[in-house]
Amino acid sequence: xxxxxxxxxxxxxxxxxxxxxxxxxxxxxxxxxxxxxxxxxxxxxxxxxxxxxxxxxxxxxxxxxxxxxxxxxxxxxxxxxxxxxxxxxxxxxxxxxxxxxxxxxxxxxxxxxxxxxxxxxxxxxxxxxxxxxxxxxxxxxxxxxxxxxxxxxxxxxxxxxxxxxxxxxxxxxxxxxxxxxxxxxxxxxxxxxxxxxxxxxxxxxxxxxxxxxxxxxxxxxxxxxxxxxxxxxxxxxxxxxxxxxxxxxxxxxxxxxxxxxxxxxxxxxxxxxxxxxxxxxxxxxxxxxxxxxxxxxxxxxxxxxxxxxxxxxxxxxxxxxxxxxxxxxxxxxxxxxxxxxxxxxxxxxxxxxxxxxxxxxxxxxxxxxxxxxxxxxxxxxxxxxxxxxxxx
Ligand SMILES: *Cc1c(COP(=O)(O)O)cnc(C)c1O
Numbered sequence: 001x002x003x004x005x006x007x008x009x010x011x012x013x014x015x016x017x018x019x020x021x022x023x024x025x026x027x028x029x030x031x032x033x034x035x036x037x038x039x040x041x042x043x044x045x046x047x048x049x050x051x052x053x054x055x056x057x058x059x060x061x062x063x064x065x066x067x068x069x070x071x072x073x074x075x076x077x078x079x080x081x082x083x084x085x086x087x088x089x090x091x092x093x094x095x096x097x098x099x100x101x102x103x104x105x106x107x108x109x110x111x112x113x114x115x116x117x118x119x120x121x122x123x124x125x126x127x128x129x130x131x132x133x134x135x136x137x138x139x140x141x142x143x144x145x146x147x148x149x150x151x152x153x154x155x156x157x158x159x160x161x162x163x164x165x166x167x168x169x170x171x172x173x174x175x176x177x178x179x180x181x182x183x184x185x186x187x188x189x190x191x192x193x194x195x196x197x198x199x200x201x202x203x204x205x206x207x208x209x210x211x212x213x214x215x216x217x218x219x220x221x222x223x224x225x226x227x228x229x230x231x232x233x234x235x236x237x238x239x240x241x242x243x244x245x246x247x248x249x250x251x252x253x254x255x256x257x258x259x260x261x262x263x264x265x266x267x268x269x270x271x272x273x274x275x276x277x278x279x280x281x282x283x284x285x286x287x288x289x290x291x292x293x294x295x296x297x298x299x300x301x302x303x304x305x306x307x308x309x310x311x312x313x314x315x316x317x318x319x320x321x322x323x324x325x326x327x328x329x330x331x332x333x334x335x336x337x338x339x340x341x342x343x344x345x346x347x348x349x350x351x352x353x354x355x356x357x358x359x360x361x362x363x364x365x366x367x368x369x370x371x372x373x374x375x376x377x378x379x380x381x382x383x384x385x386x387x388x389x390x391x392x
Contacts, residue, residue, distance in 0.1 A: 010326075011353075013362055014334035015146045015307060016174070017196035017203050018350035020258075024201055027261035028254050035251045043260055044239065044251075050263035054176055054199075055191065055209045056271070057183035061232065062209040063239040064259060065192075066252050069173040072192030072206025074102055075230040076169045080138060080190060080214060082223050083107030087138040088129045088166070090114075090121040092152070093145035094337050095171055103140070106226060111136060117339040118309070120302045121152040123160060130164045138167045144175035146197070147337040149309035149346060150302045151179060155186040162187055167214055173197055176207070177266055177351055178278045178306035189214040195255075198278070198306050200351025201262040204255050262351075278305040281354045284389035285347065288363040291385035292370075293377045297344045306354065308347040309340065316375050318342055324372075329365040356390055 012019045033040050051062050065072050077099070081087060085108040089099045092115040103110040111133050113125045121141050130136060139161035144151050154170055161168040167189040172181050177198030183191055189211045196203035210218070210232065218232055225231040229249065238248035266274060282305030286296060289310055297309035312318055318335065322345070325331040334346035347362060349355075363382040370377050 008330055010330045010332050011358060011361060012332050013348050013353060013358060014332045015197075015346050015348055016194070016350060018198070018200050018348060019353035019358075020200055020202055021262075021265070021352045023265065024258045024261045024352075028202060028258040030254070030257050032253050035253055036245060036247065040251075040253065041245060043256065047256060047260050047263065048239070050260065050267060051207045051209070054207070054263060054266060054271075055172075055181060055183045055193075056185065057209050057211070059183065059209045059211050061215055061236065063207070063235070064195075064256065065206040065208050065230065065235075066249060067206060068196075068203055069192065069194030069206050070098070071230065072173070072194065072208045073098065073171060074227065075206070075208050075232065076190045076192050076210075077102035077106055077140075078225050078227045078230050079210075079218050079232045080167060080169060081106040081108040082221060085109070085137045086111055086133055086135055087140055088113060088126065088133065088136045090126065090139075090141035090152070090157075092119055092121055092148065092150065093117050093142065094147035095142045095145060095173075099140045099142075099169075099171070118148045118150060118298050120150050121157060123153065123156055126157060126160055130160070130166070134164070136164065136166050138169055139164075140169040142171040143181070144172070144179065144304050144307065146174040146307050146346075148340060149298050149304045149307040151175065151304050154181075154188065158187045158189075161189075167217060173206075174304070174307060174350075177274060178354070179275055179304065180271075183209055183211070195259055195262070198351045198354075199259070199262045199266065200353065201258050202255060204252060205259050278349065278354045280389070281305070281349045281356065281359050282308065284356070284386040285349060285359045285362070287389045288359065288382035288386035289366075291378070291381040292363070292367060297340065306348060306350045308349065309336070309344045310347060311344060312336075312342070313370070313375050313377065316370065316373055318345070321369050321373065324369045325365055328369075329361070331362060331365050333362070359386055
């Protein structure tokens with residue numbers, strides 16, 4: 001007989017999922033009701049309103065796609081890219097590569113603009129790509145590259161796309177809730193996010209928002225959207241106007257309770273305060289790591305507060321260290337990916353997990369294991385350095 005599954009109580013400081021608060025887990029456990037129950041429809045309206053707040057947008061087409069961030073990504077591409085469309089895709093980490101895959105599977109042509117992993121998207125290179133491809137219909141890029149810990153300039157990139165008559169698709173999976181995201185002010189046409197990063201909700205839902213120009217593009221399509229499940233015109237029959245909602249698919253009811261709760265928490269804290277908290281804890285972590293003698297992989301100007309790429313010092317066994325953190329401290333941090341595999345760790349301070357306790361816990365645990373591995377670090381200084389930031 002297989003018995004019940006009881007997961008260990010970990011501290012999640014990797015690239016996501018992040019620690020989920022007891023308050024959100026409590027919401028998840030409330031009674032399941034029908035997905036067309038009038039009480040549930042009220043919850044749907046509130047979630048849309050809360051997402052508009054989180055995205056800072058008045059976009060009517062703002063809703064949670066019933067699947068993880070990758071589905072939000074796919075929803076943006078399948079609805080906006082028609083066969084033959086040219087899409088300029090910026091790649092400076094893992095997720096730009098997935099955008100390319102999406103474009104090609106929609107029958108589009110991906111024009112790649114590549115930057116080194118650990119650097120932001122270069123505006124000059126995007127400008128040059130538009131010079132070479134003035135017929136490009138869309139510009140796609142990642143706001144917060146979780147694989148490297150770098151943020152790019154959404155406002156400038158979207159303005160550039162608009163000047164060139166192209167729509168913008170922006171990945172905000174890791175940015176939403178952790179750093180500023182201002183869809184309307186920045187002129188973003190389509191954006192998707194995820195619930196398990198800085199919103200600190202359980203994984204499995206992807207908030208998306210489409211602006212007026214994007215909606216027009218969708219309505220002007222002559223090719224059917226290749227995905228039935230993610231076709232926004234169909235999804236809107238369920239999530240759209242509150243008068244008559246038709247069955248499209250069964251919404252993940254309890255996950256949506258959890259999302260609602262996490263968004264209520266964000267609203268209570270306020271966006272500016274949430275961003276400031278992420279920044280403060282990030283600065284304390286970096287101060288501690290640097291006092292220990294570790295280096296950061298990304299220039300200070302482009303660092304994400306919610307995802308810290310740390311250079312692994314020489315002679316340290318990356319895998320063994322992460323295993324020891326997990327086994328001895330119940331602490332998860334992320335490995336480097338792609339070009340940075342084996343060279344960096346990725347320490348997440350996302351959402352509810354961005355707190356003083358996690359910073360201190362992680363610094364202590366890292367120091368203990370690095371010392372045991374005989375790494376060339378300076379023990380005993382990290383906490384003092386972090387505390388100095390906390391007391392500011
Ligand atoms: C995590 C992540 C995704 C994918 O989200 P899933 O929920 O894992 O599907 C996409 N883009 C970025 C930048 C991410 O960090």
